[in-house]
Amino acid sequence: MKKIIPILLFTLLIACAVKQKGADGKSGQDGKSSEKIDISANDIKTSMEYLASDELAGRATGSEGIEKAAVFIENYFNANDIKPYFETYRDNFEFKNRRSSNPDEAIKGFNIIGMIEGNDPKLKNEFIILGGHYDHIGQGKEVNGDKIANGANDDASGTIAAMEFGKYFAKSKTNKRSILITLYSAEEMGLKGSGHLAERLKSEGINAYTMINFEMIGVPRASDVSMAYMSGYKRSNFAKTLNKYAGEEVVGFFSKASEMNLFMRSDNFPFFKELNIPAHAISTFDFTNFDYYHHVDDEADKMDYKHMASFINKMIPALEGMMNAPTKEVVLKDE
Numbered sequence: 484m485k486k487i488i489p490i491l492l493f494t495l496l497i498a499c500a501v502k503q504k505g506a507d508g509k510s511g512q513d514g515k516s517s518e519k520i521d522i523s524a525n526d527i528k529t530s531m532e533y534l535a536s537d538e539l540a541g542r543a544t545g546s547e548g549i550e551k552a553a554v555f556i557e558n559y560f561n562a563n564d565i566k567p568y569f570e571t572y573r574d575n576f577e578f579k580n581r582r583s584s585n586p587d588e589a590i591k592g593f594n595i596i597g598m599i600e601g602n603d604p605k606l607k608n609e610f611i612i613l614g615g616h617y618d619h620i621g622q623g624k625e626v627n628g629d630k631i632a633n634g635a636n637d638d639a640s641g642t643i644a645a646m647e648f649g650k651y652f653a654k655s656k657t658n659k660r661s662i663l664i665t666l667y668s669a670e671e672m673g674l675k676g677s678g679h680l681a682e683r684l685k686s687e688g689i690n691a692y693t694m695i696n697f698e699m700i701g702v703p704r705a706s707d708v709s710m711a712y713m714s715g716y717k718r719s720n721f722a723k724t725l726n727k728y729a730g731e732e733v734v735g736f737f738s739k740a741s742e743m744n745l746f747m748r749s750d751n752f753p754f755f756k757e758l759n760i761p762a763h764a765i766s767t768f769d770f771t772n773f774d775y776y777h778h779v780d781d782e783a784d785k786m787d788y789k790h791m792a793s794f795i796n797k798m799i800p801a802l803e804g805m806m807n808a809p810t811k812e813v814v815l816k817d818e
């Protein structure tokens with residue numbers, strides 16, 4: 484079963500995808516985007532080596548290190564023509580961290596939000612939200628004199644994926660719907676940043692269609708399973724829709740994700756809760772392929788840049804197809 488059906492299905496999907504693309508391989512609305520923009524492993528590595536560097540000291544919310552990470556992302560947005568969605572790139576909030584030694588102290592956090600406007604006069608009023616958390620835990624249990632938890636996989640990898648998607652669509656201008664690139668702070672303190680943003684967008688009456696949270700995509704899974712998996716897989720037809728446009732099963736089901744209820748444990752959840760839209764996390768970390776979760780050795784040199792580039796490149800046509808479909812075909816369903 485497992486081996487035969489996917490092969491048949493994929494052959495059909497690939498055949499469909501080839502048909503849809505047309506003879507010239509152009510996928511944009513007006514065909515202007517025939518130039519292929521490649522996401523490079525080198526660009527990803529450059530961003531990673533800064534975001535996960537010791538200089539940023541583990542990017543704890545409220546620290547100097549996360550301020551540096553925020554400035555880096557803002558400069559990246561600015562250099563790549565990703566516009567602010569609010570008055571500036573920053574979405575500020577304050578919260579109290581009940582888990583800290585000083586639970587009454589107000590901590591200042593800021594999400595970084597960029598926008599790429601859609602190219603269709605009607606569909607551009609609908610938003611696709613892509614994101615990941617750029618904060619991390621600061622310090623971890625000391626190993627060989629190292630206390631800095633660099634958070635390369637968690638979640639500089641997802642942050643960089645979202646940044647690369649932003650760069651791609653700001654350049655290709657192939658998205659009919661508008662895109663928000665949303666990088667959250669204070670995920671590690673209880674989804675505070677994404678919670679704040681989801682509430683703010685709801686109060687402003689945003690017309691959001693879907694949301695994807697990229698969480699730990701820095702290392703590959705085993706070769707006999709789908710490249711990535713989606714949390715809350717059965718809550719919508721999102722994964723199937725993405726795979727249809729990817730022409731292969733890039734995003735699959737992972738039983739441990741549902742056993743551990745990962746759907747509710749990361750930044751996608753507030754968007755589902757507040758906006759009632761399909762909002763899921765996509766990950767390639769499966770608890771067996773990386774030993775350094777919340778460990779001081781979660782560092783840039785442990786990341787697989789070829790894998791990251793390959794994942795991001797495979798996601799582009801999947802996202803593009805989903806963003807540009809004439810109707811909102813991704814829908815929630817009862818689990």
Ligand SMILES: [Zn+2]
Pocket residue numbers: 616637638670698699
């Ligand atoms: Zn994380």
